[in-house]
Structure formats: C-alpha cells, structure tokens
Amino acid sequence: MSIAGVLILPQVIQRGDPGEVVHFFGIPIVLASYTSSVIPMIVVVWVQGHVERWLKRTLAASIENFTTPFLILLILPSATLMTIGPVTMAFSAGISGGVEWIFEASPWVAGAVMGGLWQVFVMFGLHWGLIPIMINDVATLGYSVMKAPVVASVIAQGAAALAVFFRLRRDHKIKQAALPSGIASLLAGITEPAVYGVNLPLKRPFIIACLSGAVGGAVTASGGSAADNLANPSLLSISAYLNHGNFVVFCLGVLISFLLAFFGTLFFGIPRSAREEEQPQELSEDLDSGIPAQPVPADKKVVDADAQVVPAGVVVPVAVDEGNxxxxxxxxxxxxxxxxxxxxxxxxxxxxxxxxxxxxxxxxxxxxxxxxxxxxxxxxxxxxxxxxxxxxxxxxxxxxxxxxxxxxxxxxxxxxxxxxxxxxxxxxxxxxxxxxxxxxxxxxxxxxxxxxxxxxxxxxxxxxxxxxxxxxxxxxxxxxxxxxxxxxxx
Structure with missing residues (x-):
C-alpha cells in the first residue's frame, strides 16, 4: 500500500498530468499520472514479492525483520517512478490500443469471441486477465468496448436457465435452482448459479447459451457499443451503454442472445427423456397372471394363505437375495x-x-x-x-x-x-x-x-x-x- 501510495502523491499527480520532466540524481524522468491506472500497481506488487523473498534469503535473520521493509521502501518507490511505472503505462496503452484496433478492424469477430467464450473464460479464471484491461480502458479512455459483448453472454446464460425451468421435468433439484439462478443472471449479472448449478450439468443448455452469446456479442460489437462504467453486465445496467455506439443495435444484440438461448434450450437443450414425468408402473388387474408359477420342491408342500399363521415370538427365516x-x-x-x-x-x-x-x-x-x-x-x-x-x-x-x-x-x-x-x-x-x-x-x-x-x-x-x-x-x-x-x- 505504501509503494502504491507513492504513485498517487499530490506532487506526482501535479507534475505527471502535463508529462513534466524531473531529474533524479541527474537522471531525467518523465512523470505520468497513475491515478486511473491498474496494471502498474499489479506489477509493482509482483516485483515487491520477488525482492522481499530475495532480501529474506540474503539478510541475516537478526536484522531481517526491520531491514527488509526499510530497503523495499527505499528502493522500490524510486524504481517504480523511473522504470516500472513508465514501462507498464506504455504496456497498458499498447493493450488498450490493440483491443481498440481489433474491435475497429473486425468488431463482429471480436464480439463473437468475447460473447461466446466469456463464460468459458470465467470457468477457468482467465477473465481476471481481461478485467484489468476493461478497468484501464474506462479509466484512460472513458469507456470499454470489451464489456458490450459480455452482456450478451450473461443474458444468454440466464435465458437458458429459465428455459430449463419451464422444460425440465425429471430432475427436480436442478429445476428448483433454474428459476432463481436465471433471474440472478438476468437482473444482477451473477451467472455462477446458472452456469454451475443448471446449464453446465445438463451440457446442452450451456453450449446453446455460449453460441447465442457469440451471435449477440457480434451484433452488439458491430454497433460500436461500449460501457462508460464498470457496472455488472445485466439488464439493469444497460444504461451504461447509452453514450457510445448505436444503443438500438446493442439492445437488438442482447435480445437476440436471449431469444436464441431461451428457445434453443427450450426445444433442443433438454433430452426427451428429461422432458417427461416419470410414470408409475401400472399393476395388472389380474395379479395371478402377472406372477409366474413357481415349481414346488419334492420335500415341500403348498399351504393355503389363511393357514400361514406364525405363533407370536417365533422367528421364521425368510429366503432373500444373498447378494443384497x-x-x-x-x-x-x-x-x-x-x-x-x-x-x-x-x-x-x-x-x-x-x-x-x-x-x-x-x-x-x-x-x-x-x-x-x-x-x-x-x-x-x-x-x-x-x-x-x-x-x-x-x-x-x-x-x-x-x-x-x-x-x-x-x-x-x-x-x-x-x-x-x-x-x-x-x-x-x-x-x-x-x-x-x-x-x-x-x-x-x-x-x-x-x-x-x-x-x-x-x-x-x-x-x-x-x-x-x-x-x-x-x-x-x-x-x-x-x-x-x-x-x-x-
């Protein structure tokens, strides 16, 4: 926290906004503004971890506890302002520019990839590599084009979960979870219950939702839609996409992803066997005809049912399946x-x-x-x-x-x-x-x-x-x- 605090000192902010050149022991440094940056902070903490472990291995145990933090605070703030900060800021700008170029060169392809694979990224934790880019874009550019296709992906998963609720008959446990998880996905952008509790266990709804998200994501990106804040992607946060791109096209893409996921899951996402209630087996009216005759051993005799009375306190062994x-x-x-x-x-x-x-x-x-x-x-x-x-x-x-x-x-x-x-x-x-x-x-x-x-x-x-x-x-x-x-x- 102390090192990150150095990057947002008032003196650094004041001189960094115009890109003023200052000298550190005769070395010219061009200061930058880090108030809206994310990646420099992450890299600084990563470097600090390596430096701290190296110091603990190198220093004597008797002075390690107080010398390690002293040296870190002495070295890293200066190194951050001289090298880590400028390099990571340039790297962040390059990533943002690259993403911006992809969405400008072929927006429908970029939107299809983001909308179709976003939930797969979430499953493997890969989305955490994209979220800092979105935060950086909003902080530096004022908007993020990567968030628009994500809305289509989220809405598709919620729609698929709702379709499961209306169509599934056999698995009552999943059916009970489908409605609340679908609503949570649509209104709050929380897809984990819908993905892990409903769609993924049934496989088909998850695949259909991913394909629907790809189509919807391609449409939203084609309209140049972008979010000007970091609100969770859901129906309640669509106002975040009013100021950038064609809002009508954005809404059309979201609607397409919902309809494709809902009706695709409704008609093709649930196997026929799971769409039908389990029917109880009917007993034959003629019970005698349903019971095959059993041969009577030579040393046994047939006893009428009325005569099969067992005196109280007598234990009668009954033949059973030895395997069970x-x-x-x-x-x-x-x-x-x-x-x-x-x-x-x-x-x-x-x-x-x-x-x-x-x-x-x-x-x-x-x-x-x-x-x-x-x-x-x-x-x-x-x-x-x-x-x-x-x-x-x-x-x-x-x-x-x-x-x-x-x-x-x-x-x-x-x-x-x-x-x-x-x-x-x-x-x-x-x-x-x-x-x-x-x-x-x-x-x-x-x-x-x-x-x-x-x-x-x-x-x-x-x-x-x-x-x-x-x-x-x-x-x-x-x-x-x-x-x-x-x-x-x-």
Missing amino acids: TTDLVAAASGHAVPLSEIEDPVFSSGAMGQGLGIRPATGADGSSDAESPTGAHPGRIVAPISGKLTAAMNSGHAYGVRADTGVEVLVHVGIDTVQLDGREFTPHVTKGDTVTAGQVLVDVDLPTVTEAGYDPTVITIITNSDHFSTIEPRTGIDLAAGDLTVVVER
Missing part, C-alpha cells in the same frame, strides 16, 4: 437393547451408525439367562460377521470387521473401558486376521469390569449405515452369542 442382504449375529450373550438406551451419547445419538447393544449377565459364576448352545459365557465376545479384521485395539475393548458384502461393523465392549488399558481383556485375534461369524474375538472378565464401575454393554454398530436401505436390529429379547441379531439390506 447381510446377517449379523450377536457378539455376546445377553439382553438386546436399542442404541437409544445406551448411556453414551456417542452411540445413543446414532452418530456412528445404526446397531444395538447387548447387556450381558455379569454374575461371578459367569452364568447367563441366554446361554449359547456352544457354551459361550457372557464374557466371550465373538465376531458378528465374517470378514477381515480392520481394527483391533491393543486394549482389547474394540474391533472392526469389514465383510465381503461391504458391511463395516464395530464391536465395542463396554463404555469407557479403554481406561482399563487391557486389564481384564484376553484377545484371541489381531488386526489383519480373517474371522468368521461366531469366532471368538476376546474374553472379558465382566464381573471385574462391572465392579470397577464400568458399563459392560457390548455394542455392535454398522459404521457405514448410510450405504444401506434397511438395517433391522432384533432388540428387547435375550440372545446367545452367535444368534441372528441384525439384518442389513442394500
């Missing part, structure tokens, strides 16, 4: 409870995923109301699913298993039991092992854990629950380790 369903077995013997009853918000909130807890019996004799047929006691923790052991804590209180079906399961023994630091835990597996459902993971001395004041609830969590459509835990019943406890469906 994964069964989890109980990791311990005990009473199954929902996660909401776990006295730890990390689990009870469901933030880690869906699942259940098992409260094992913790008698000193190891007895349990839900004894496993294999004789497993409450302190024997087994794998709830077959797969690879992705985690096995050194403390023995937590294990992670990833099944081949993609289900990822966490078995957490007790609450805050990590503080036991492995005491009362006897692990039987290590990380990287392949385990089968029901295989022993760890033996725990639950009575001792309980006496130490820790909740011994064994928690089973499907950590990637959001990848599955249905997760059905069996809670409110007594289970033995190895019993079916959770059904997961994609």
